[in-house]
Amino acid sequence: MSYEGFTRSLLSTIKNFNLFRDKSSFKGIGKLDLPCSVIWGTSDETVPFEGHKEMQKDVENLFIQNDKLLGPPNLVIYNPSARVRGGIAEVDPVETQKAINITCFGAFLCAQQAATRMLKRGSGSIFFTGASAGVKGYPKSSVFAMGKFGLRGLAQALARELHPQNIHIGHFVIDGGIHADHRPERKDPGDDSMLDPDAIAETYLQFHRQDRSSWAWEIELRPWVETF
Amino acid sequence: MSYEGFTRSLLSTIKNFNLFRDKSSFKGIGKLDLPCSVIWGTSDETVPFEGHKEMQKDVENLFIQNDKLLGPPNLVIYNPSARVRGGIAEVDPVETQKAINITCFGAFLCAQQAATRMLKRGSGSIFFTGASAGVKGYPKSSVFAMGKFGLRGLAQALARELHPQNIHIGHFVIDGGIHADHRPERKDPGDDSMLDPDAIAETYLQFHRQDRSSWAWEIELRPWVETF
């Protein structure tokens, strides 16, 4: 498997349970040059994807392409986000709009494509990777706050809309750094003070497998020593 | 005074207290054809404004124009919002992005222009008109949820960033219909079951006049009989 970090963890965890068949990671949605994880099927072939000019078109194409290869998805996970750090007077408006598009509007586009297919079949899960910035607006972080609060609003509205139609929505508030062996600054510190991507992936899988008599729509995950 | 509804109420209330000098209502920011209230000065002359092609340019121009006429604003209120009703599978992505821009990104643009000027002077208030959709995601309302949750994230982040710099942020969660005599379907029912725009405006003014030893950043307003 050629994936790394959290994406790799999601795939490994899912494979262990023999539930899924494929995953597609693609860059360059609307030339934004950020990876987006969309997971379905039960193997881990890569669905090659080339970016298009417009984000909306790209997402549509991704789903159409995968329809042919793999059929309608069981589980779609939207991970991408972008932040622009700085005080309100300093941040660039163009970068700000791009960040909102990646963090929030792209999630809407993927959710729309996923929901259309899942409603037809009558089942599925759509999960969103959130952040503590989605429940608390931090200073010098107003751009990320817009994106992540907006994402959470999308998830909560969809939970109320789609749960009664047998489509499970999940919003995961990740509060802390995720360790990633392929990034030197993110090495596992060995004391569980950074989130283990396998542990997060296990929680995603638990949500996907939850009995529909007892669905959750949100969970906050943070290291035991994290201040909150 | 030629204004109507909530805008008229804001202006009237403010004039009664002799605190402000002007207000500009403009249409067509980025050709979105929605009014945006920006209030400053102490009279109610209208600042004529013609929309430009790009939202960002329009907002910048509005503030530059008013700098010449009135000087830096004491209070800026961002009211505009747009909703696209419907299930996730039905709503139009282009309309959706436009709605996020009006409800959330436009607020960021105005806040940025306002904050730049207020930071220079060392004081001011920036208020955002929110909705119950910003604290609760309703079914068939995921688009409005993204916009209003995002707006609330912006406001909360700015409160943490700008309060210690003597700039007061307010987020007003309006939960219920506002009566408006110029709209037949919004006539005052006479039993206080719809929000009186004058009453809302009074709360905005109270926030603006709050002693900085006891600032609030948010309040929810709803009719006494409203279910929540």
Place this chain on the structure above:
Amino acid sequence: MSYEGFTRSLLSTIKNFNLFRDKSSFKGIGKLDLPCSVIWGTSDETVPFEGHKEMQKDVENLFIQNDKLLGPPNLVIYNPSARVRGGIAEVDPVETQKAINITCFGAFLCAQQAATRMLKRGSGSIFFTGASAGVKGYPKSSVFAMGKFGLRGLAQALARELHPQNIHIGHFVIDGGIHADHRPERKDPGDDSMLDPDAIAETYLQFHRQDRSSWAWEIELRPWVETF
């Protein structure tokens, strides 16, 4: 006027608006030795009150006594609270139960007496002084968290129950120190970094006077420089 600090501020502010007639401060409810402010009428005579053995009896007697002197109250404010600091393994269970009684159960008792009278007349306001500990559970503060979260639950439930019966509920989240000239460690620092009791009292009065078309049930107040 013989009152001091926040109680004095509440009375002064209210007198300026000529809305009320009296106020009773009493100690020793159930021998808890903590003052409780109950405000009604339009002057500031003191209603003398001697504590009884049981909290419930004491509160009943207080209201019965004031019925004779002043009639049914327009506004009842419940201020008392008690905290027991320390880690969960250290705090004394007897002190803990006492603290829950003062912070939360006493508020229920006063609210019950107030509501019974206000429902008969068809109007009134019942306000509760909360704290940041009621919306965020801090470490080594689990006892205060139980009391203040419980108080907030009471207030929110009563807002949903009593607003449609024309009784206005208010919950005020005070986040920061209130300066008090009669306490050396609480002297006004002169930079608005502690809450001015007059400013808090003004917000209470604004709530009491809110048009019922636009009622709030909660507001957070903190100094401009307070971290949150």
Place this chain on the structure above:
Amino acid sequence: MSYEGFTRSLLSTIKNFNLFRDKSSFKGIGKLDLPCSVIWGTSDETVPFEGHKEMQKDVENLFIQNDKLLGPPNLVIYNPSARVRGGIAEVDPVETQKAINITCFGAFLCAQQAATRMLKRGSGSIFFTGASAGVKGYPKSSVFAMGKFGLRGLAQALARELHPQNIHIGHFVIDGGIHADHRPERKDPGDDSMLDPDAIAETYLQFHRQDRSSWAWEIELRPWVETF
């Protein structure tokens, strides 16, 4: 196994994973006549328990008794709650205080005994069964709101205090009816519209087994068709 309903589910689920050794269910804490589940060890022997006059004494004795039989607990779950339905003017104050004691103060007492033992050993989990009444105050339910909001405050404060000491806190917001085959009015409707106690128990177990790099402190569980 002689247990029924949710308690049986907790025990069955836990036994399947061979993690625990015992469980004690006891009635009559402080003569309140409500069962309290405290789970530890790895079998399901019953620890016989006779109630004492005072709640505090009872809880202490329960833990002391189990110390001898089973040693310090790995996992303690506090389930009991009591509600008093009715408008604020109708509910009985004595029943109200009893309900707060059962729902909230008893949880504190058990948490204190559990934490004392777990801090000594350096590990453990303390879980609280909450309700939607702990995050939303419903009309005619002010008594339950006080108890369940208070319980949530306790849990959140303990999460901040004890997580960094390697003790995991969990607060489970159960929103909906739990089906129970031994209660005629709670028969499984067969359409997953009531919470399956086995599914809830599985989530409790997942929390207990969470990697400490990715701990959650709260989750909301409700049937797919439940309105929220």
